Amino acid sequence: MNTYPFDEQKDLLRWQDVYYGASPLIYIHGLGGASSSDYPRVVASDAYCRRRSWLLDLPGAGFSDKPEATLYGTTAQAQTLESWICSTAINRFSLFGHSAGAFIALKLAAAMPTKLSSLILCQPGLNEYGIAMLESITSISESEFVASGFSQLLEQLKDNGGNESWLGPFQACSAQAVYQWAGAALADYDEGRWINVLSALRTPKKAVILSDSTPLNDIRLYHQAGCRVEIVTHSGHMIAYDNPDGLAKAISNLAS
Secondary structure (H helix, E strand, C coil): EEEEEEECCCCCEEEEEECCCCCCCEECCCCCCEEEEEHHHHHHCCCCCCCCCCECCCCCCCCCCCCCCCCCCHHHHHHHHHHHHCCEEECCCCEEEEEEEEEHHHHHHHHHHCCCCCEEEEEECHHHHHHHHHHHCCCCHHHHHHHHHHHHHHHHHHHHHHHHHHHHHCCCHHHHHHHHHHHHHHHHHHHHHHHHHHHHHHCEEEEEEECCCCCHHHHHHHHHCCCEEEEEEECCCCHHHHCCHHHHHHHHHHHH
16 A cells, blocks of 8 residues: 655554556545445445546545544545645646545635636535434544543444444544544535535536435535536445445546
């Protein structure tokens, strides 16, 4: 994997560089995820456009380092990614952001408008289940969550079932990172105000990928925000696991 030292202690950001090309599509995973786990089946699909793709594990997640720090909110993560991108030789890039990773993608897009070619958000924002989980995380202190809350949450998710694929990268996350990102994501969501940020964003291409269970009113909101919308059938919130070939086709339709 490729590496980038993201703090003074030289802790490393890690990512996979897949296929060739001058302008990569950078994958930003959601809370509890890891691009190294979520997207290999997508980019390996026969339906994928074979565009150069950077599968990024955010600090505190996946294979990237997990220092004890206060750098895991969405603004701090976007700033880390901006420094990382500026350290590379690329002149243009596109962004893919899933779920709460959409908030990071939006902030990064706003910070680097002259280099951004397109923005693709997948199941962006927070659904009712996500809000309830993040509120339960932040209902206790960070120290309490790190000491016992994170392990209790993992046990609860295992008992609930249906989370087997997501639990792989989730249990590898830093508990501190999960807690800080949870609080920042709730603040970013702010009852949908982030949609206004998406609407105001000036970039050549804006698009949203949604599951086929998405309410029509939500789809209309994204159209009104100036986004092209792709629907992936037979999928829920975790589209990359539910229908990787369908997600690969949707990305290819938007990124080519």
